[in-house]
Amino acid sequence: MRSIGEMARDSGLGVSALRFYGRAGVLVPAWVDPVSGYRWYGPEQLEEARLLARLRGAGMPLADIRLVLAGWSSADTDLVRKLLQAHLCRLERGLSDARSEFSAVRALLERRENSVTLLRTAAVRLAVSAPELAAALDAVRFAASADPELPMLGGVLFDIEGDALYVVATDRYRMAVARTETTGHGGSRVRVIVPVPLADAMRALLSGEERVELVVDCDRVTLATGGRKAAGQCLDHDFPDYRRLVRLPAGRRALVDVPAFQEAVKTGPVRASEVRKPDEDVSCDLSVLKVTADGEVTVCEDGDDDQNHVAVNREFLLHALAAGARDQLILEFGAPTAPLAIRRPDTEDTFSILMPVRLEN
CATH class of the missing domain: 3.10.150.10 (DNA Polymerase III, subunit A, domain 2)
Structure with missing residues (x-):
């Protein structure tokens, strides 16, 4: 059996990524200590973890990865080959479409550059x-x-x-x-x-x-x-x-006591979410927020998956609260896919917005 640290070292997946895949049901530990909650993995799971790292590097969705790993463990090579080929075809179609769109954007950019000349005659x-x-x-x-x-x-x-x-x-x-x-x-x-x-x-x-x-x-x-x-x-x-980017539709506003809310975010439950970058898997901690009926903003427990909740990068949220430089700030919630605005009560002209993060189901 491998500990989660050993599994991370040998597979190329980070510890937080392994926790994420475990919660997502993609790579579930062979055994979890009921007292400490520590995760242990069987010898055969190392190959699956390395395969998972490669498939995620190729951008395959988790739903398809689940099927690939199931076919891999059952030696259903036909299923695995079909899933790999289907994903490759999607990537090739997406690349072709992206090339066409970028060509159009470049043409627009060239016209814009040719038509706009900035003249500044005096300091x-x-x-x-x-x-x-x-x-x-x-x-x-x-x-x-x-x-x-x-x-x-x-x-x-x-x-x-x-x-x-x-x-x-x-x-x-x-x-x-x-x-x-x-x-x-x-x-x-x-x-x-x-x-x-x-x-x-x-x-x-x-x-x-x-x-x-x-x-x-x-x-x-x-x-x-x-x-x-x-x-x-x-x-x-x-x-x-x-x-143009800050023209947000009106949303629900909630006034928060910043010190208390910062403490709730720092000590409250988090969920892991992958941030995709070339050649690496990065997992960030998310705080999932909801507004109660009486206008209070709370950090949701794991398993509270109401579609109206908003998930944001916890570190980014703490930075924005500190930069607000007020004991009270207004949090403005739109749709779960709309940015979260953080405003000062005394002015509309100083604010920050955070992009929400979609939670994997």
Whole structure:
């Protein structure tokens, strides 16, 4: 018999992934200690675990993997071959369709690039309160991406329009937006992506109560205060149209006491969910949330599978609650597949949204 740690080491599946597959009924341990709950696997299950890792690497759905493993254990090679061939055909059709769609998107992108020319003839200068800009950066920094394959998300968007400065960050799975007032510009819209290291350097300067100067000159941005400055090149990319992404339908709102809710999330039950990345299986802990009839938000126990519950990455939820920087926050729930919005009670202009995670049945 192999322990779950030994099984993870020998099969290439992580411990959390093995727990997930056990709960999903795909690779159930041969024996579970009734006292400690520790999982043990039989010798023949190592081959099944290695097969499972390869099938998931190929993107096969869990429902089909169950059938493949059943055919594998019963030596039904015809069934296994048919399932493998059917999945391969789906992948080839999907790749063909994706190529066609990407060709169309590239054509649209080329037309857009040829028709849009950005001209900035003079530097944009504006003044902003140091505490307000510091609070805005603190409210969004947690959502910035660290994925090298998505360089356009590896920065903080400064979106200047009129007397407002919107600060935005996203990594696709979460987004945060904060607004602060400015003076000195009052003109047309200007957008620049400030690299995360430069945004962090700017934040380090914002320790006083004075107003600071922000200058955008072509592809360079500078923050100056008290004889000190942080300056650098902007990212030469297009940031997603966040205004379109945050137009959420009205949902159920619940006011939560943040310290108590954070403790409930930290200590409450979680479920494992796989996050697919090339060449690796990553499992994240999910908190499944529901709103009771009296408007209280609770963390669901395992087995409470009402279709109206919303599952979100627990770590992301805790980051968003901390970034909200209030003792009370509003959680806004839409449909189970709609983003969860986390808002401050005193303003609609500073908020974050978390993408829900679909639970495997």
